[in-house]
Amino acid sequence: MRQVGFDSAKYIKEQSQYILERVKSSSGRLYIECGGKLLHDKHAARVLPGFDENNKMKVFKELKESLDIIICIYAGDIEQRKIRGDYGISYDADVLKMIHDFAEYGLKCDKVVITRFENQVAAVQFKRKLERRGIKVYEHTATPGYPSNIDVVVSEEGYGKNPYIPVNAPVVIVTAPGPGSGKLATCLNQMYHEAKMGQKPSYAKLETFPIWNLPLNHPVNIAYEAATVDIGDVNLIDHFHFDAYGEVTVNYSRDLEAYPILKRILEKITGECVYKSPTDMGVNRCGFGIINDEACRKAAEREIIRRVFHTKTDYLQGICSREVYNRALALLDKAHLKEEDLPTVLPARKALEDAIERRKGKEDGTVCAASIELEDGRIITAHNSNLMHAGSALILNACKALLGIDKGIDLIHKEVIDAVTHTKRDILSSKGVSLNVDEILIALSISGIYDENAKKASEALKQLRDCDVHFTHIPSAGDIDGMRKLNINFTSEPQYPARSY
Numbered sequence: 001m002r003q004v005g006f007d008s009a010k011y012i013k014e015q016s017q018y019i020l021e022r023v024k025s026s027s028g029r030l031y032i033e034c035g036g037k038l039l040h041d042k043h044a045a046r047v048l049p050g051f052d053e054n055n056k057m058k059v060f061k062e063l064k065e066s067l068d069i070i071i072c073i074y075a076g077d078i079e080q081r082k083i084r085g086d087y088g089i090s091y092d093a094d095v096l097k098m099i100h101d102f103a104e105y106g107l108k109c110d111k112v113v114i115t116r117f118e119n120q121v122a123a124v125q126f127k128r129k130l131e132r133r134g135i136k137v138y139e140h141t142a143t144p145g146y147p148s149n150i151d152v153v154v155s156e157e158g159y160g161k162n163p164y165i166p167v168n169a170p171v172v173i174v175t176a177p178g179p180g181s182g183k184l185a186t187c188l189n190q191m192y193h194e195a196k197m198g199q200k201p202s203y204a205k206l207e208t209f210p211i212w213n214l215p216l217n218h219p220v221n222i223a224y225e226a227a228t229v230d231i232g233d234v235n236l237i238d239h240f241h242f243d244a245y246g247e248v249t250v251n252y253s254r255d256l257e258a259y260p261i262l263k264r265i266l267e268k269i270t271g272e273c274v275y276k277s278p279t280d281m282g283v284n285r286c287g288f289g290i291i292n293d294e295a296c297r298k299a300a301e302r303e304i305i306r307r308v309f310h311t312k313t314d315y316l317q318g319i320c321s322r323e324v325y326n327r328a329l330a331l332l333d334k335a336h337l338k339e340e341d342l343p344t345v346l347p348a349r350k351a352l353e354d355a356i357e358r359r360k361g362k363e364d365g366t367v368c369a370a371s372i373e374l375e376d377g378r379i380i381t382a383h384n385s386n387l388m389h390a391g392s393a394l395i396l397n398a399c400k401a402l403l404g405i406d407k408g409i410d411l412i413h414k415e416v417i418d419a420v421t422h423t424k425r426d427i428l429s430s431k432g433v434s435l436n437v438d439e440i441l442i443a444l445s446i447s448g449i450y451d452e453n454a455k456k457a458s459e460a461l462k463q464l465r466d467c468d469v470h471f472t473h474i475p476s477a478g479d480i481d482g483m484r485k486l487n488i489n490f491t492s493e494p495q496y497p498a499r500s501y
Helices: 010-025 042-047 055-062 075-079 090-104 121-131 183-196 220-225 238-246 253-270 293-316 322-334 346-358 390-403 413-429 437-447 454-465 477-485
Strands: 030-034 067-074 111-115 136-139 170-173 202-206 235-237 248-250 369-372 379-383 467-471 489-492
Touching: 010 030, 010 202, 030 489, 042 293, 055 090, 067 090, 067 183, 067 248, 075 111, 075 121, 075 413, 090 121, 090 369, 111 121, 111 183, 111 413, 121 136, 121 220, 121 477, 170 183, 183 253, 183 369, 202 253, 220 235, 220 293, 220 322, 220 379, 235 238, 235 253, 238 253, 248 253, 293 322, 293 489, 346 369, 346 379, 369 390, 379 390, 390 454, 390 467, 390 477, 413 437, 437 477
Parallel strands: 030 170, 030 202, 067 111, 067 170, 111 136, 467 489
Antiparallel strands: 235 248, 369 379, 369 467
């Protein structure tokens, strides 16, 4: 059984109250730059077992009567069709998803700002799409010398050139699909205009990681570095906070580097900066929700290993640089971990060796394997065949193990497999006809119409949620889609399924 390490109810209550206290202590509107995921924060749920992946949205729901929302998106990310790795969707598609997600929680979001807008074709098209859906779209252009040329930035030639986004609530959440979208600049732009109107706005930052009141090298904080290895975030002691209060807190390198300039900008906008450190600016109460530190440590250690595997795979595919690759390996060493500490790794490798040995001299082709750790700790393995990918066979083997069904019993009707194979080979002219994980889920549900075991297996799929799976190869797109639908944490060796047997 997985141990719970985090109390979500306690966190939601404390986080909501803390934000309201910050509002009461300020003289004007509070702009909160909100980083990280608003919904489906699977990283937080993985490293803090018990963390509701929708916690942030639930906090906002608690503040519903006091809240306004602005979404930022960088025009260059629209133009380049930047993709979110967790959802597999583009940043512009995610903006639409975020608007829908807010609505699902009863929160109205009808304001989007396109930052560093230069009439990029894709950005103009996206603006038109939003406006036709009743969303108000604002354009912010880049400011020369931003952010260091403060005299220009905080002037009519800087923030003053960009339009003010009308808001009414005392708390304004400024969020985005990902980093580099212009959240901070949007907050400061708003504050500049309100200060010109004679108001006294203030700024705060809400991010889950790193957790400021955990030790610097706590696995939860190292896992954050591993998750952001591509952008080079490094956790550091907040020396500004230590100098001001004599208290050791943790922040990340970008915030520490930006603080002196941000402090000067806030002073120029409002006449003062009430914050003595980047930690002061935060409204993150996540650390107070931890109720079992050891459970969180163990969960975070697993996540570090997963992230390293993902980075090694990205490197093989040309997605990341050697520098990023080396940073990931350094974090593994920093956490005193090795890849084999993930329980699914060695069994998958052994299953591959066994499959290669069994098939030697029998037929040509490729062989690959996979393993899964069930919630009760059992490890199940599988390998590929002419009919199924390794991941597909693994899912079926796992369901059989959960239900106590004999391994020799087929869960998928032969007629169903034949029909799918015929469609892929003879109608779609596909070279590969074996079923991937996404296809096997559909085939299993169809077989459930005729077979009670298949029907039970379909229901048992829910028990695979949050389990770890390891592939001995980079899985196909269909395997990845299926794993995501099952909410399975998967890793893979950085190699293609091309080993002959």
